[in-house]
Amino acid sequence: MDTDILIVGAGPAGLAFARQFKNSRLRITMIEKAPLESIQNPAYDGREIALTHRSREIMQNLGMWQRIPENEIYRLRDAKVYNGTSDYTLHFPQPSQARGGKTDRLGNLIANHHIRRAAYEEVAQMHNVTLRCGVGVKHVETNAQRALVQLDNGETLTAKLLIAADSRMSQTRRQLGIAADMHDFGRTVIVFRTKHTISNQHTASECFFYGRTLALLPLEEHLTNCVITISNTKAHELLDLPHEQLAKEAEKMLGGKLGEMEMAGSVHSYPLMGVHAKRFCGTRCALIGDAAVGMHPVTAHGYNLGLESTDILSQQILQADSRGKDIGSSDVLEMYNIKHQLHTRPLYHGTNAMVTFFTTENAPTKLLRDAVLRVSNNLPPLKKLISKQLTG
Known part of the structure; x- marks a missing residue:
């Protein structure tokens, strides 16, 4: 395999997920169609992210919280x-x-661009992460043996596990054949x-x-x-x-x-737009961040659920690897699917019902x-x- 885990999308969820594997032996490759400059110095986009205490704990464990100026934490x-x-x-x-x-x-x-910058700065120091920017994904497919990604430049990469982290309108999710409820x-x-x-x-x-x-x-x-x-x-x-x-x-x-x-x-x-995938995993693949759940902003849970997805899935993968198990096996990914769905599905549909009512x-x-x-x-x-x- 060219890499152990291949992540499509270097947004705040994809970067946080990659950071979960600091000091592990697993090799991570990230594919991002935007130029590197926009990842290193993300522009202000108007989004202020409401973060729960659990999200703060996760970000502290990843070293992200400490990189955000105190006067930018409200x-x-x-x-x-x-x-x-x-x-x-x-x-x-x-x-x-x-x-x-x-x-x-x-x-x-915290403003979204500060979160993105902090996540990038942490990942940039990791020797087991390769960040490929300025190139898009043309095609993805998976089977029982490997995940395969064909890039716009004609290059093909293989991995043990493919992660979709490319927004709530994820093309990777669609190519993997994973259905989603869209509102x-x-x-x-x-x-x-x-x-x-x-x-x-x-x-x-x-x-x-x-x-x-x-x-x-x-x-x-x-x-x-x-x-x-x-x-x-x-x-x-x-x-x-x-x-x-x-x-x-x-x-x-x-x-x-x-x-x-x-x-x-x-x-x-x-x-x-709101979106909730029917499943958060498939054959040697999984969804995180907005590719898994894109929430209405009224409850301010978007990135909180994204961080939660990176935390749950990475722990399942690291535990499997420590036991010598296949990190892309169905039982590893299904456990993530069950745990994350239990929280996100009622929250997603409950939020949509509340918004419709009000x-x-x-x-x-x-x-x-x-x-x-x-x-x-x-x-x-x-x-x-x-x-x-x-x-x-």
Whole structure:
């Protein structure tokens, strides 16, 4: 074999997975169609990643957390959910207030490009990892003996195990014949940072307005990342606005809760798609990151599940290798599939159902939405369960 493990995609999940094998004897080859410069110095893309305590632990174990500047790690103290224009909120307080925990936050927020850079810097020091950038994958196939990848340049590589880490629209997953549940929400995500005159109190907010959803991710006390989701047919109404007017539109949506708002950076937009693979493994292959599960951003679990996938699968592989077993055997990969599916499948479908409920705008559903928030606020076991999911 040319390598032991071949990873398609050098995004934050693929790099974190490769880093799991530091000091192991396994040889890792990564294929990435983007140029090396974009991996070494990823550009800011507007995405602020909410990380659970479990994700922080994984990143610390991988040496990634320590590489991120302290002033770029933002405290997420608590979270609130609003329905329409009502001031009533479903409140998830910081853990120390909720159950006597030692931590002072639900989680942390870090910009995506800092995570990607930290992951690359760790992998770049590994002698058992080869990173091939600037070349795409033309074809993949697997059988009982090996995985084979044909590159755009005509070169062919073989490996004991193939890992797809190439986004939620993964072409590798499709070529491997692994089906997926895909949900097109028909919406566009618009993200931008704003400065404001009233403190955000390090509180995340999810505001389910009618026709639009606005999420607020607190960075500094007077700096917040705004995430607007809006119908694809109306996205141009916001994207065509001058940037300062877009900030004023967010101010208007909030009814001045953060005071005067002004733009504090660039504007980015993305199509809103959800995906969950039917299986996370096949013959000598496995899916991680968004290739396995691409979540709606409302629960902020995207990269948390990606990190979890790298942790579970790498532990299965390392244990098999230490026992002299075939790392690409079906029993090794099936154990990963079972463990990860148990967590991701109910979370994925539950999130989609919640989003559908809170974005349905007929009169009976609007009333029911408000009732659900009030009932949930007064059911401590339910709030504890949701808080546990939020903090990991």
